[in-house]
Amino acid sequence: MGIPEVTEAISAQDVNEDSFTKLNGRKNQSVTKPVTVDSETGEILVRRATGKARVRRGQTEEEYNEQLRQYFTEENGPTRTEPNFMDNVNDFDEKLDTMDLSIKQNRLRLQAYPQRAYYRRNYSICKDLCSKLILKVKDIPKIQRELEELEYMQNQCMLRLSKE
Secondary structure, rough: OOOOOOOOOOHHHHHHHHHOOOOOOOOOOOOOOOOOEEOOOOOOEEEOOOOOOOEEOOOOOOHHHHHHHHHHHHHHOOOOOOOOHHHHHHHHHHHHHHHOOOOOHHHEEEHHHHHHHHHHHHHHHHHHHHHHHHHHOOOOOOOHHHHHHHHHHHHHHHHHHHHH
16 A cells, blocks of 8 residues: 655645635535645645644654554454344453453443343343342442442332333
């Protein structure tokens, strides 16, 4: 994937500044394509929302290949999730033991499991997942709202199970 060839390289001063001025008291909000400044380095001239010009530095072929290598070898490519991955309760137990629950994103990811079980009307599973999660996170400070939500969901599950 090389840099496309450009017939004419221009500088930032060569661009007509009048084409990006205010029209009827409003800024020009039209989308403008980047203008190639130097085809050797891949530098391009882009317009900001304010209308000012900015020169972006190019990326060499080596830098691009290094990024690709890092993405596919070190980070193993894009994250792939299987359909209905949240229905696997054993996965929840494994994540509950390995995840750092002081991080809010991890707690919310785990909290989605009982929420999905509740939504799918698996109240016994939801109640069990809520109780496991409450036991793990009750000692963490400043998460009172999350605890209240889990306890509310657990109480609703018990109420629904008693009606059945």
